[in-house]
Amino acid sequence: MSTTIRHLTRENLTRPLVQISLDLTNNDEALRTAAVAVESGVDWIEVGTPLVLAEGLHAVRALRKEFPDNPIVVDLKTMDGGYLEAEMMGDAGADAVLVMARAHDATIEAVVNAGERFGMLVMGDDLAEPDRVAACRRLEGLGVGMLIHHIGYDHRNMHPELGLSPLSELTDIVAATSVPVQAVGGLTIDEAIRCPEAGAPVVVFGAPLAIDGKTFSPASGDLGRVLTEAASRVHAAEIRYPASA
Numbered sequence: 001m002s003t004t005i006r007h008l009t010r011e012n013l014t015r016p017l018v019q020i021s022l023d024l025t026n027n028d029e030a031l032r033t034a035a036v037a038v039e040s041g042v043d044w045i046e047v048g049t050p051l052v053l054a055e056g057l058h059a060v061r062a063l064r065k066e067f068p069d070n071p072i073v074v075d076l077k078t079m080d081g082g083y084l085e086a087e088m089m090g091d092a093g094a095d096a097v098l099v100m101a102r103a104h105d106a107t108i109e110a111v112v113n114a115g116e117r118f119g120m121l122v123m124g125d126d127l128a129e130p131d132r133v134a135a136c137r138r139l140e141g142l143g144v145g146m147l148i149h150h151i152g153y154d155h156r157n158m159h160p161e162l163g164l165s166p167l168s169e170l171t172d173i174v175a176a177t178s179v180p181v182q183a184v185g186g187l188t189i190d191e192a193i194r195c196p197e198a199g200a201p202v203v204v205f206g207a208p209l210a211i212d213g214k215t216f217s218p219a220s221g222d223l224g225r226v227l228t229e230a231a232s233r234v235h236a237a238e239i240r241y242p243a244s245a
């Protein structure tokens, strides 16, 4: 069984970690990508939303079986019926689940309860919130154990003129809260590596897996080399927290 991440805090998260987001649509590709990633030093495996939709609990169970020592995060983007969704993922072997800040307080509390019951970290996602700092404070107040500052795929792609990046408001959110924070949404590997020094120690490599303007997949053959270099750069990075707000 993987090391529990249920009680992660800024204090006990003493070195940066790498999470790979498997935003894929079938288990074969997910397992192949995860194998390369884990071999390259990636710490956490995320079952991305497309993978949850395509393969559901089978993806969680398959990854759990193949990678017993790596924490598995399931990006459910829960908006309602929170307890049952989280319970199903916990039963399948998930170590962390995601609930949206846009959900009702009752849903966030239900997921937090399920997290306690099934030993999972609950991550709260601020996607599409107009006031990200307030949303993250509220999520923390409702008991989530980690915050995700997330610029959505559609928002970024429909409005490239806005130059949206999760790095821009990151330090404000870190300063306003006390649980660990993660920055997600369109970051290249080069950008993601800068997260620990902005106070976000669990770095997400999303899709595309891009570095120096080039994207990689298991089929490209270079994925392992790129991830090994990127993971070692993250592991060597310094975590710096801004002064509290």
Ligand SMILES: O=C([C@H](O)CO)[C@H](O)[C@H](O)COP(=O)(O)O
Pocket: 021, 023, 048, 049, 050, 075, 151, 152, 153, 184, 185, 186, 187, 204, 205, 206, 207, 208
């Ligand atoms: O959560 C995600 C997004 O909403 C699509 O489901 C992605 O996993 C996350 O954004 C990471 O991928 P990138 O945005 O490509 O960095």
